[in-house]
Amino acid sequence: MFYDAATETAPLEKIREIQWQKLQDMLKKVYQSNRFYQNSFKKHGVALEDIRNLDDIVKLPFSTKKDFQKDQEENPVFGTNLTEPFENYVQFHQTTGTTGKPLKWLDTKECWLWRARCMAHSLAAAGISSKDVLLLPFNFGPYTAFWGVYEAAQHLDVLTIPTGGWTTEQRLSCIGENNATLIIGTPTYMLRLAEAAQDLGIDLAGSSIRVLILAGEPGAMIPAVREKLERAWGAKVFEYPGLTETGTYAFMCDQDNQALHIIESEFIVEVLDSKTGKSVADGEIGELVLTNLGRTCSPAIRYRTNDRVRLERSSCACGRTFGKLIGGVLGRQDEMLIVRGVNVFPSTMANIVEEYLELGNEYLITAFRRGDMDELKIQIETTPESKDVSEIITTEMKKRLNLRVEIQTVPRGTLARSDYKGKRFIDERSKRA
Ligand SMILES: [Zn+2]
Structure with a gap:
């Protein structure tokens, strides 16, 4: 199922047109009122007029997690990557802080809805519709991942059951009591739930759950993990990657469980040689660099994700033309x-x-x-x-x-x-x- 069939199946030239339009709109606003990028662009001597077409994006400087961390330290409390007046921001999230001080990230209503729409691509591609019932088995904290799923489910009119604060046993019973069809979590926790169900004598494989969507760490594309989860849950397994800094940028379709489609109508993707900063050829492994096009309020422009990926542009049986990350995120560049x-x-x-x-x-x-x-x-x-x-x-x-x-x-x-x-x-x- 498509979230937006017209763009998801559009020829590459059309997608590049969409990207160019959105990039121009965003850069205009950012040059006007986003101090973080104003300073960065000025330091690198790039003026708005220098960006004349999509390929000129390479003239813009990279941004990194360290840059944002430094900015927030020097400009408390939320840093300067804010394009709009403070009173427009309504959502606060932060990174888990596994690599240094947690990074705070703010969104306006408009940006937050943009994030929900990106995530909705993922749910739609997994065949989720308003007939489904989503069980959310985690505590709602400041980490962004599952909030995005919650908003996307609301956006697609999916009935949503929050179980924050509940025990594993309560969550497992909740599945059968409410005929939940979809559950979302990290592979680690989905295996943990399966293990607990086994101990409690609950037949998960025969339960109403038909789709499992994984995030947070690799899992769906490791064949052994995928098989274990599919067998234990009797469900189809999907995965989506996302970062607090960029939002959900890719999703898995139902025709290829060894790749992730990039949401190219909302992101410009570059795969670079980390050392030289130059593009690698399609099919070669490099560092994923993302520019999000719809989160103008606090954008990530040429953001170095530190993730190793391989981008390919072969056609997919699902009909989408969005490029694919073969094998998903292959690992961290610095690991x-x-x-x-x-x-x-x-x-x-x-x-x-x-x-x-x-x-x-x-x-x-x-x-x-x-x-x-x-x-x-x-x-x-x-x-x-x-x-x-x-x-x-x-x-x-x-x-x-x-x-x-x-x-x-x-x-x-x-x-x-x-x-x-x-x-x-x-x-x-x-x-x-
Ligand atoms: Zn596909």
């Missing part, structure tokens, strides 16, 4: 480890472990030093009934990544569990000079 000369991303190791891990068992990957050597240890939970997967994981790590790992099995329940994002990688090596 790459060098272990005994081998470059590896923790997410790549995690994917291999997930392939062999049983539902309910946790794992933890630790990089540490032994003498002068970097070592990797993977702790894997097991039960007396679990298959021993130590050998196969050791072999696959060696075969696929050329990495030697030590596997340690521990009883189920030993490793920390989270209801939000799981922490499954620790680097204990001290920083070397």
Whole structure:
């Protein structure tokens, strides 16, 4: 199902036209009254007149999380990325602060509705309509992700059940009591709910839930995680990525569960070589840089997401022309480890472990030093009934990544569990000079 069929299936030239129109409108306002970008553009010597067509976007400077953090520190309390008078802002959110001080982000009513519309692409693509019933199994805090889903569901007239403050058991009962058809959460928490249902003797696979939408961490595109979730919930699994700074910028369609469509009518996407700042060819891995076009009140212009992606422009069976991120977000640019000369991303190791891990068992990957050597240890939970997967994981790590790992099995329940994002990688090596 489409949210906006006309733009979602428009030829690339038409999409570029839409982008150019929206970019001009936004830049005019930003040049007029947004101090953050006024200063940044001035510092880089770019005038509004220098931007004569869509390709000129490369003349604009990048923005980064650090820039916004610094701005908020120097200009309390909300920084200067505010295009409109303060009294127009109605929504406050902040980042989780996993990489430094949490970033605050404000939206006006208009921008907030724009965010809901972006998210609505995601719900529509997952086949969600006003006939569905959405269960929201999380506490409404200042983090933006699930608020966006709530607003999008309201925008699409979907009946919405909030369960903030409830226990896992109450949330599970709520599904059957109200015939909920859609549930949204992190893969970690969706697996946790499935595990709890198993313990409580609740038949989730036979429940009314037909769609699971994941966010917050990779999951739907890791085949092993996807299969586990689809089997446990008896539901189709979708995923969408989003950032507080940019909003929801992509979604999964029902024809390709190994890619995410960029909402190109609302975002300009660039994939760059992080070191040179130059575009990489389509199909090559690079850093995702986003410009959102409808959030003029507090925009992200050429925002470096630090996420590694691969953009392709092949046609999709769903009929959409929006470009695709193959494999979704492939990892964080700054997370790459060098272990005994081998470059590896923790997410790549995690994917291999997930392939062999049983539902309910946790794992933890630790990089540490032994003498002068970097070592990797993977702790894997097991039960007396679990298959021993130590050998196969050791072999696959060696075969696929050329990495030697030590596997340690521990009883189920030993490793920390989270209801939000799981922490499954620790680097204990001290920083070397
Ligand atoms: Zn598609």
